[in-house]
Amino acid sequence: MANATPERILVVDDHPLVRDGLRSLLAVTFEHCDILEAAGVEEAATVLASHGDCDLVLLDLNMPDATRLSGLVQLREAFPMVPVLMVSGSFDRALVQEALSAGAAGFLPKSMKRDGIVNALHMVMAGEIYIPDTGLEETPASAEEAQIRTRIDSLTPQQKVVLHHLVHGRLNKQIAHDLDVSLTTVKAHVSAILQKLGVFSRTQAVILANRVHFD
Known part of the structure; x- marks a missing residue:
């Protein structure tokens, strides 16, 4: 770093x-x-x-x-x-x-x-997310939803942008065009998103994102 x-x-x-x-x-x-x-x-x-x-x-x-x-x-x-x-x-x-x-x-x-x-x-x-130690208790939430939020929080800002597009049904080519980046870059972000969220498909990633109202 x-x-x-x-x-x-x-x-x-x-x-x-x-x-x-x-x-x-x-x-x-x-x-x-x-x-x-x-x-x-x-x-x-x-x-x-x-x-x-x-x-x-x-x-x-x-x-x-x-x-x-x-x-x-x-x-x-x-x-x-x-x-x-x-x-x-x-x-x-x-x-x-x-x-x-x-x-x-x-x-x-x-x-x-x-x-x-x-x-x-x-x-x-270095591409990581910095989260301060608030020293406060977490707000009540199901353990599963809290885990999903933690996984989403581990995404980089660029990966969150791509996930936002996935949630809205955008294809890789459309995302590449909207963000003015290469298709290879978008595919790399999608792969990283799936890995960090612990899922194997775009559909599963979208389902998890919708569970916690990520948009």
Whole structure:
């Protein structure tokens, strides 16, 4: 994970001091990385449109031009192949779960120590999902559904996008066209999805996703 070297990261936060702090941390963590900034979700969308090859977006939860996770949803829909790591000063298990279900690459508490943040960044850049230890009891749910959610949470943001298309009955060629990626890439994502969900067919994957209302 320590060898993950992003070329460009976008920091989205309406507080200049927070952006400066994250910029300093990122500059030390990822040498030679181009760090972009945006003070709002709309500005972030504009920046991403101009720099579509961003490797990661750090998005603050509380933005003036977004409500709760609407900023995450907006960026994921417009730029589905760019991982978005949520950042927040306050969180709970339900919020973390909601963010992951909406396609976040992880949830980063601002209260974390520097080493913890660095480790989380490396995990996300390595294609993993970072989930903080909330220290709270899980909300009541059947053991089977909880297991399904855990498996879905293990998917990368890109794999969740592909699963979303599978749930809506899209074929591999259609998904490749919609996401502007190769058919080989889509097939690789589908194979990884089946493996992580512990199923043997697209139909089984869709059934599991529908069990927990994944969309």
